[in-house]
Amino acid sequence: DTEVTQTPKHLVMGMTNKKSLKCEQHMGHRAMYWYKQKAKKPPELMFVYSYEKLSINESVPSRFSPECPNSSLLNLHLHALQPEDSALYLCASSQSAPRGLGQPQHFGDGTRLSIL
Amino acid sequence: AQKITQTQPGMFVQEKEAVTLDCTYDTSDPSYGLFWYKQPSSGEMIFLIYQGSYDQQNATEGRYSLNFQKARKSANLVISASQLGDSAMYFCAMREGRRNTPLVFGKGTRLSVIA
Numbered sequence: 001d002t003e004v005t006q007t008p009k010h011l012v013m014g015m016t017n018k019k020s021l022k023c024e025q026h027m028g029h030r031a032m033y034w035y036k037q038k039a040k041k042p043p044e045l046m047f048v049y050s051y052e053k054l055s056i057n058e059s060v061p062s063r064f065s066p067e068c069p070n071s072s073l074l075n076l077h078l079h080a081l082q083p084e085d086s087a088l089y090l091c092a093s094s095q096s097a098p099r100g101l102g103q104p105q106h107f108g109d110g111t112r113l114s115i116l
Numbered sequence: 117a118q119k120i121t122q123t124q125p126g127m128f129v130q131e132k133e134a135v136t137l138d139c140t141y142d143t144s145d146p147s148y149g150l151f152w153y154k155q156p157s158s159g160e161m162i163f164l165i166y167q168g169s170y171d172q173q174n175a176t177e178g179r180y181s182l183n184f185q186k187a188r189k190s191a192n193l194v195i196s197a198s199q200l201g202d203s204a205m206y207f208c209a210m211r212e213g214r215r216n217t218p219l220v221f222g223k224g225t226r227l228s229v230i231a
Contacts, residue, residue, distance in 0.1 A: 033218065042207055042221035043161070056218060088159055101149035101211055102168055105219055107161035 003027055006091050006108035014116050015081060021111045023074040023091030030096040032074040033105065034066060037088040049074060050096050081115045088112050119143075120208050120222035127227050129198045136183070137193040137225045139208030147213025150191040152182070155205040155224075164206075167191055169213075195227075203229045 004025045013019050023032065031050050035043035048056035049068040057066075063085075065077040074091055088110045095103035119142040129135035141150065152164045167175045167182045175182040183192040195202055205226050209219040 040224075042224055045218045048218055090159075090161060092161070101147065101213060102166050104151055104163040104166060106163065107153075109158070109160040112159070 004091055004093055004106050004108035006089075006111050008111055009109065010112045010114075012114045012116060013078070013081065015083075017081075018077070018079045020078065021076040021089055021091075021113075023076075023093075023108055024072055025093040025106070026072055027093065027106065028071075029093035029106070030071060031094045032068060033092040033094075034074070034076050035090040035092065037090055037110070039087075043090055047076075078113075081113075083115045086113055086115045120210055120220055122208055122222035122225050124225045125223075127225055129195075129227065129229055131198055131200060131229055131231050133198055134194060134196045135198055135227065137195070137206050137208075137227065139191045139193065139222060141189050141191060141208075141210050143189075143210065143212055145212040149211045150182070150184070151209045151211075151219065152180070152191075152193045153207045153209060153221075154202075155207065157204070161207070165193065198229045200229050200231060203227060 007022045033048050034046040036046055037043040045058050046060045047066045052068045063080050067075040090110045091108045092105040094105040121140045148169045150167045154162045154164055165175050165177045165180045165182050167184045174184050179196045181194045205224045207224045208222040211219055
């Protein structure tokens with residue numbers, strides 16, 4: 001079992017639907033991340049939150065909207081997605097700076113998203 | 117710009133044998149961290165081992181060890197006594213010494229352990 005919990009594990013939605021992915025961690029980490037991973041590819045960074053504030057947005061389309069309600073929770077709101085958005089969405093957390101480079105990111109099991 | 121290169125798309129190893137997965141990196145930052153992650157077919161990313169740029173000794177974690185050759189900018193993962201459960205994708209990743217620099221991943225190596 002991972003210490004980062006993602007729900008749901010699987011999601012199928014139409015292009016007009018609105019849904020949300022949820023991520024929760026209770027390790028006291030103050031940095032949280034969303035990644036998108038296509039099959040047979042490495043994870044691609046989407047967003048970074050540090051101390052509940054958005055610090056990095058890797059030019060992600062506005063149909064993806066992140067939210068960090070508190071230090072333990074991270075959401076990804078989805079609206080009007082395209083079929084090419086079908087992928088594994090991974091959440092991760094880590095100790096934030098200045099605790100050093102050696103703090104690994106801990107990943108959740110991911111949400112497998114399919115857009116019809 | 118930082119860059120991670122994994123040149124082996126796929127590797128096969130006999131059960132109980134050792135295997136080395138290659139990783140080279142490129143950065144101009146003298147302070148950086150190198151990580152290896154395992155991703156089984158189920159999808160979760162499992163942290164395996166870490167090596168810091170200033171670490172004097174190669175990192176080891178159980179059956180995993182990291183062959184760190186700083187001058188050659190390589191950080192190869194060595195798995196000893198391979199097990200069937202080691203079959204997975206393995207990603208090398210790096211962070212530079214800046215605040216909250218996110219991980220940059222290599223393309224990965226798919227390891228298959230044969231009985």
